[in-house]
Amino acid sequence: MSLYKARVKAFEDLLGNDEISLEKLRKLCFNGSMIMWVLSLISCLQFSFAGIPDTNGFRSLCWKLLLGYLTPKRAEWSVLLKTKRDLYRQLINEMVIPPCSNNDNQCSDHPLSDGPESAWSTFFKDNEFLLQIDKDVRRLCPDISFFQQATEFPNLDIANSKGVRRLHTRVMPSILSSANVERKGLGLTKISLLTKRAPENYEAMEEGQEAHWEVVQRILFLYAKLNPGQGYVQGMNEIIGPIYYIFASDPIVDYREFAEADCFFCFTALMSEIRDFFIKTLDESEGGIKQKMTKLSILLKEKDLEVWNRLRDQELYPQYYSFRWLTLMLSQEFPLPDVCRIWDSVFADENRFKFLVDVCCAMIILLREQILENDFASNMKLLQNFPEIDINVLLTKAAAL
C-alpha cells in the first residue's frame, strides 16, 4: 500500500466511525502521518507532514469537525446541519434582503423616514461597511479565477431580483449622480453618463446567477450585522476565502449546496477565536495582536539569537512583517493550496495559535542565511514577500521547534 493510499485509508477509517475521536482527528490532521493506532504494523513512520489528503472532501469535513461546527457523533449531523442551514436562511431573509423589496405594497416604512424604528435608517448605515466589503471581495484571491465564477447554487430570491436584492447594487455609485456635467471652455457643456463601475473580472452575474464573490460578500455582510461591535474589518475576507473555497468545491453535492451556510458558521467559530486580532481597542490586551507579535519575537530570540539580534540591530521590528502573518493566519503569504495545508495543522492544534506562532518563527529561521547577509531593505522585502518554499519543510521545522 502506498503511503498516500494508506493516508487516505486512515482518514476514511477514522471519519467513517459513528463517533469520531477528535483527539485522533487532530493528530491525523496535524501532520497527516499514519499514527500507530491506525496501522499498528507500522510503529514509527517517518514524520510526514502531508496534512489532510485532497480527496473525498476530507478537508471540508475535517475542518467542520475541528472548528466545532460538526459534533463527533455522526448520527447527530443531519439534524444539526438542517437546523443550522434553516437558521442561516432565516437570517439572510431577515437581515440581508433589503426592507420592502418583497412585493408587498403595504409597506408603511419609508426611505426618507429618519425615525429610530425605521428599517431604512439601519439600511443606510449598513451601506457604509457594505461598501468596504464590496471593495475587498472584488479583490479576493485574484490569482485564482474561482471567486469570479458562478456558483451552482445561487440564492434564487436574490439572483432573480433583477439586481434589486443584490448587495452590491446597494452601494453602486449613487443613482442621483448618474449624470456628470463637465464644462469645457465657455458654454460648452458635456454631460456624460456614468458607466458601470465593477472591475472587469468581478462583474456581477446575469439574472439567475451568482458569482462566488457575491456569496462571500453576503456572508461577510451578515457576520458584520450580527457582530456590530466588531463590524467588518479588512482581512476578514482573507480568512473566509480559503474556508469558502474548500466548502464550495466539496465533491459531495450536499455539502457543496450548503457551502454558504456552513461557511458562515465555521467562519464565525474561527473568528470567535481570533477576533481580538481584528479589534483595535484590544491591540494591547492579552490575546490581542501585539501580544502575539511579542510571543513570536520571544520565541525567535530563544530559538535563534543571532537572527533575532540581527533584526533588532537593523531596527526591523516584528510588526513590520508579522502583523499581517498573524492576523491573516498566513493566508497572504503562500499560494492557496499551501495555506490550506498550514490551516490543517493550525486548526488541528489544540492550543491552536501556538502552532501558528511556531510556523512564523520557522519561516524566519529558514531564511537565516539571507537575513544575516542582507541589509534592512532587502530583509524587509524578503520577509514581506516570502519566497517559494516546500511547505512540508516549513511545517516540519515548525513542529520541531
Added chain:
Amino acid sequence: MAKKTYDLLFKLLLIGDSGVGKTCILFRFSDDQFTSTFISTIGIDFKIKTVELRGKKIKLQIWDTAGQERFHTITTSYYRGSMGIMLVYDITNEKSFENIVKWLRNIDEHANEDVEKMILGNKCDMPDKRIVSQDRGEAIAREHGIRFMETSAKANVNIERAFCELAEAILDKTSGQNTTENAERVIVDHRGQDKQPAYKGCRCAVE
C-alpha cells in the same frame, strides 16, 4: 555587507482611505506596472526605489499603509519617522476626499512637525466617474499650504513626478537651501488632461 550605494535616505509614507489606490501608486512608481487586482493591504507594506536628484543618489524607503480605521494604531507608529507623507484620495469617491481633513489631523498628531506633505487626487484617468473636481482638490491643498497633484496610477500620470517633487522638497529642507517660496507651494498640474510626456525632473533607477 553591501556597500553604501546611495547618498541620502528618505522615508516616505502613503496614507489615505481604503481603496483609493495607494498600493497601485507605489507599484507604478517602483515597478512601472499597473494591476487592478491588488489584495487589500493589511498593516503595512514596503518598497524601495533609488532616484537621482541634483547629482545625489537618494534612496526612497516608501511605506504603504492600510487605509481602514482598524489599522491606525499600527500605522500611526510609522508617521514619526517619516520625512514625507503622501495623502491620497480618489477623485471618484467623495468620502475619501472629505476624509482628507481627518488624515491631516492624524499627521498633526503623529508626524514630525516639519514633515513634507503632498495631497494626491488619484484615478484622474476616469473623468466619467469624477465626483471631486480638481478645483476642490486645489482649494483644500491651498488652504493647508500643501502641494497637490492629480494622478493616475493606471495611465501613469504624475506618479514619478509626485514622488520626485516630494523628495526634492525634503532635499531642500535637509540641505538648508529652502528656496521654495510660499506662493509656489501649491503646484497645480494640468498635464493629466494634456497627456504631456512624463516628468523628467529626476532620474529614477529601480534598485
